[in-house]
Amino acid sequence: MQEKEELLTLHDEEQKREVNLSFKTLVMVYLAVFIALALFLPKIYIANQIYYISRDIADISGKRDMLLEENRALSIKLENLRYKNQILNNMQERQWK
Template structure:
């Protein structure tokens, strides 16, 4: 029985060789992860910075439009007051 088991173990080793995970494999995996990180980090960082800048620009654009409308309203009000002043000055 033990001869048969030994023979089966040897056949198993030939048909399905055991793959050992050694330090070299670990180094390749770590280097691959570092390489992917180095390649992808700048892209992610730049996309994030573009997103935040565009958000700030959108906020400033909204404030600019609001101030522009307020300026138009105030200019209209000033013109109206100036016109009333000129009319009242000529009457009195």
Template sequence: MSEKTDLLEELDTVINPKKELDLNYFLYVLLGVFFIVALLFPKIYIQQQIYFASRDIAKLKGEYDTLKEENRLIRASAESIRFKNQILDTLF
């Protein structure tokens, strides 16, 4: 029985040789991963910078709108006070 199994094992190695991974394959995989990272990193970095800039712009826009509305209310209040002073000055 052992002779048959030995023959089958030898036949199997001749027909289907085991492919072992060598150093060149490992280097090609590392090189491929490096190129993918090198191509994707700038895109990710730029998208992140755009996101943070737009977030800051949105915050400043909100503050600008708030200050603009507050300025409008203060001008209206100042105009009201000015009008009252003009009327009170003419009465006395």
């Protein structure tokens, strides 16, 4: 009976003892977190940079399209003015003759 009580006492003492993380386990966890951050932070940074650059490209592309359309409109106006000028010059030359 006494052996049983001794075993129960040892078991109770073992159960009461706190089990903390060892230094080695703590270092391993910190190392794993550091490696994970080292792997994923550059990817996140690069993805953000690609996003912002693509936004800038889209903005510049929209401005380029607008300028091309304005250039077409101005070319048409210039062509109309040249045509009008040629007609007026021909009419003025005929008047002077």
